[in-house]
Amino acid sequence: MIIDGKQAAAQLRVAIAQGVTALKESKGITPSLTVVLVGEDPASQVYVRNKAKQTTEVGMISNEIRLPVSCSQAELLSQLSSLNNDPSVHGILVQLPLPKHIDESVVISAIRPEKDVDGFHAMNSGRLLNGESGALVPCTPQGCIILAKQHLGDDLSGKHAVVIGRSNIVGKPVALLLLQENCTVTIAHSRTKNLAQVCQQADILIAAVGRAEFVQADWVKKGATVIDVGINRIEDAVTGKMKLVGDVDYAAVSDVCGAITPVPGGVGPMTIACLLKNTLEAAKLYG
Ligand code: GUN
Numbered sequence: 001m002i003i004d005g006k007q008a009a010a011q012l013r014v015a016i017a018q019g020v021t022a023l024k025e026s027k028g029i030t031p032s033l034t035v036v037l038v039g040e041d042p043a044s045q046v047y048v049r050n051k052a053k054q055t056t057e058v059g060m061i062s063n064e065i066r067l068p069v070s071c072s073q074a075e076l077l078s079q080l081s082s083l084n085n086d087p088s089v090h091g092i093l094v095q096l097p098l099p100k101h102i103d104e105s106v107v108i109s110a111i112r113p114e115k116d117v118d119g120f121h122a123m124n125s126g127r128l129l130n131g132e133s134g135a136l137v138p139c140t141p142q143g144c145i146i147l148a149k150q151h152l153g154d155d156l157s158g159k160h161a162v163v164i165g166r167s168n169i170v171g172k173p174v175a176l177l178l179l180q181e182n183c184t185v186t187i188a189h190s191r192t193k194n195l196a197q198v199c200q201q202a203d204i205l206i207a208a209v210g211r212a213e214f215v216q217a218d219w220v221k222k223g224a225t226v227i228d229v230g231i232n233r234i235e236d237a238v239t240g241k242m243k244l245v246g247d248v249d250y251a252a253v254s255d256v257c258g259a260i261t262p263v264p265g266g267v268g269p270m271t272i273a274c275l276l277k278n279t280l281e282a283a284k285l286y287g
Pocket of ligand 1: 169
């Protein structure tokens with residue numbers, strides 16, 4: 001079975017749009033999201049354009065701040081300080097990656113946790129770790145859980161989840177969310193020994209390594225749910241054209257697994273939908 005992330009994201013956006021309308025009516029608050037883009041990375045520009053379009057489509061206010069690649073860290077921090085202090089801004093997202101001369105961790109720490117719709121600030125990751133309420137949770141991991149539940153139902157208790165990848169953006173937070181869902185969680189990474197055997201244990205396999213078609217069919221248990229977080233651009237062996245593929249060998253793994261998210265059209269669309277969900281949440285909690 002193919003888990004359709006495009007459809008799940010569209011469904012989530014309908015619910016968010018209803019939430020936005022309700023918040024406008026009950027409190028007179030229109031959620032607003034400001035995206036800060038430094039430099040001209042083409043992939044980032046595409047993301048930012050999509051974010052802006054979908055933000056307005058659900059009835060929120062979308063703002064964009066574009067800074068030149070030469071922008072200093074101090075200038076960026078000063079911009080963030082204004083946004084932190086502007087009560088009309090509910091969500092702030094600084095598009096990553098940032099140019100080399102800017103320290104990402106300093107920038108992330110400078111965003112007010114209540115407006116950190118990426119959920120990357122230590123206050124939010126700490127709240128997630130401790131299982132406290134009020135955390136803004138990273139978007140891609142939230143999307144992974146929604147898609148896994150789409151196939152498995154709401155109760156993931158006792159399932160063995162294997163996460164390949166330990167990034168702060170996906171691997172670590174998705175592992176914590178799976179633990180919160182009462183899964184038995186293994187985090188595998190580049191130094192894991194016998195990776196194939198580890199993955200074979202998985203009822204839920206989350207691939208977030210950033211290596212094209214890395215996960216092979218014989219690593220996957222029959223009937224497993226496979227969530228592919230990868231977005232890799234490679235040349236098609238037949239046509240010679242560039243194409244997007246995930247971290248999973250989709251064609252081969254599809255024959256073994258119970259369900260799989262495609263790339264594109266799987267986790268990707270869910271990330272932006274969850275960003276809108278976080279913006280609505282921030283506006284509701286702190287607006
Ligand atoms: N660049 C790629 N993915 C992301 C994301 O989820 N958040 C931010 N801020 N930048 C990204």
